[in-house]
Amino acid sequence: MKRVPTDLAIFGGPEAFLHPLHVGRPTIGDRQRFLARLEWALNNNWLTNGGPLVREFEARVADLVGVRHCIATCNATVALELVLRAGDVTGEVIMPSMTFAATAHAASWLGLTPVFCDVDPATGLVDPDHVAALVTPQTGAIVGVHLWGRPAPVEALAKIAADHQVKLFFDAAHALGCTTGGRPVGGSGDAEVFSFHATKAVTAFEGGAVVTDDGLLAERIRAMHNFGIGPDKVVTEIGTNGKMSECAAAMGLTSLDAFAETREHNRVNHALYTSELRDVRGVTVHSLPPDEESNYQYVIILVDGTATGIDRDRLQAILRAEKVVAQPYFSPACHQMTPYRTEPPLRLTQTEWLAERVLALPTGPSVSSEDIRRVCDVIRLATTSGALINAEWDKRKRNGS
Numbered sequence: 374m375k376r377v378p379t380d381l382a383i384f385g386g387p388e389a390f391l392h393p394l395h396v397g398r399p400t401i402g403d404r405q406r407f408l409a410r411l412e413w414a415l416n417n418n419w420l421t422n423g424g425p426l427v428r429e430f431e432a433r434v435a436d437l438v439g440v441r442h443c444i445a446t447c448n449a450t451v452a453l454e455l456v457l458r459a460g461d462v463t464g465e466v467i468m469p470s471m472t473f474a475a476t477a478h479a480a481s482w483l484g485l486t487p488v489f490c491d492v493d494p495a496t497g498l499v500d501p502d503h504v505a506a507l508v509t510p511q512t513g514a515i516v517g518v519h520l521w522g523r524p525a526p527v528e529a530l531a532k533i534a535a536d537h538q539v540k541l542f543f544d545a546a547h548a549l550g551c552t553t554g555g556r557p558v559g560g561s562g563d564a565e566v567f568s569f570h571a572t573k574a575v576t577a578f579e580g581g582a583v584v585t586d587d588g589l590l591a592e593r594i595r596a597m598h599n600f601g602i603g604p605d606k607v608v609t610e611i612g613t614n615g616k617m618s619e620c621a622a623a624m625g626l627t628s629l630d631a632f633a634e635t636r637e638h639n640r641v642n643h644a645l646y647t648s649e650l651r652d653v654r655g656v657t658v659h660s661l662p663p664d665e666e667s668n669y670q671y672v673i674i675l676v677d678g679t680a681t682g683i684d685r686d687r688l689q690a691i692l693r694a695e696k697v698v699a700q701p702y703f704s705p706a707c708h709q710m711t712p713y714r715t716e717p718p719l720r721l722t723q724t725e726w727l728a729e730r731v732l733a734l735p736t737g738p739s740v741s742s743e744d745i746r747r748v749c750d751v752i753r754l755a756t757t758s759g760a761l762i763n764a765e766w767d768k769r770k771r772n773g774s
């Protein structure tokens with residue numbers, strides 16, 4: 374155990390871990406089952422274009438989420454593009470800036486204009502009052518984000534969308550298996566989008582899905598994700614290639630088989646981080662609503678540099694040196710990124726406050742309780758020795774080491 378700042382790897386002490394500890398280690402599930410499914414797909418001589426494994430994956434996701442329609446896609450970014458395009462959205466799309474770049478890129482890629490709203494700093498979720506204030510005659514849609522698995526305020530956003538007759542979609546990339554008002558995330562707005570990227574609680578290598586109860590929208594999206602080819606094999610509109618392959622579905626099904634176990638492991642990890650860091654001044658573990666289900670996929674801490682003496686970036690560097698690959702999800706926020714920066718700069722005070730402090734810590738089935746205690750020991754040492762660390766840091770910088 375490290376006792377003094379000079380024990381830290383950043384000052385030459387031994388690294389806390391032999392191998393890197395990551396935020397987004399894939400949750401593969403039973404490898405033999407995956408390989409058996411893959412072999413089955415090869416024997417079936419059907420590799421993509423709505424094969425049986427993709428259909429099974431769609432049915433399993435629709436069932437889990439409790440919606441009528443699920444269209445599996447090659448990733449969530451294309452799925453977001455598909456819902457905006459199939460929703461005939463034009464003009465501006467209101468969305469939080471505190472999200473992954475993909476949410477904004479999906480709109481921009483279609484020639485739409487993302488309009489960034491601020492968030493509630495306590496939850497990181499869109500502030501519905503700010504969304505309402507940003508609605509103009511140019512608004513074509515609102516995209517809510519269930520950030521870090523915490524459901525966005527779906528009712529408030531649904532009311533704004535209905536009042537102004539604009540489409541409402543949700544980026545649910547983080548929220549498979551989470552609930553809102555006791556109902557599974559996935560059934561709100563016109564459609565919702567999940568991600569099955571390698572780093573998600575359920576992975577399909579790369580993958581995504583649109584879920585919706587709107588049969589007409591589902592039919593258009595199904596056609597659009599396959600070059601605009603409709604059920605009668607005729608191209609009815611401009612489409613793209615957004616399909617999921619059988620190989621991805623084999624992985625998705627296998628990872629889905631393990632989801633209950635993954636979620637339980639993540640829940641235990643989240644609880645342990647929360648208790649280990651409870652008394653650490655200046656470090657707050659982002660909590661999840663106790664009355665809702667979660668996938669506990671992200672463990673997010675907020676680092677208050679004035680209380681700890683070291684800011685988030687310095688803590689991230691200290692952890693990296695120990696082989697703990699913490700990620701600043703999401704910093705910079707979208708409106709601070711080169712493609713979306715404006716002159717004069719847009720100010721979103723709560724988003725910027727969060728973006729300065731936020732850090733995602735490693736979790737997932739490959740992260741053990743012992744790993745977490747060790748990560749928390751480093752955080753505790755670093756944040757309670759801020760002044761000493763800064764002095765040592767500056768001294769070594771002056772000496773060129």
Ligand code: T4K
Pocket residue numbers: 395396397398399448449450451472473475476518544546547567568569570571572580581698700702
């Ligand atoms: N909306 C939201 C709110 C999202 O967060 C995302 C994606 C999307 C939409 C779009 O979904 P997709 O189109 O991807 O389906 C990662 C993921 O690439 C991205 O999918 C995810 N969000 C985002 C939050 O995280 P990076 O740039 O941080 O990835 P990378 O390569 O640095 O990996 C992150 C960590 O995971 C590293 O510590 C390494 C580890 N890792 C990664 C991969 C790929 C592994 O251990 N194994 C792996 O195979 O974006």
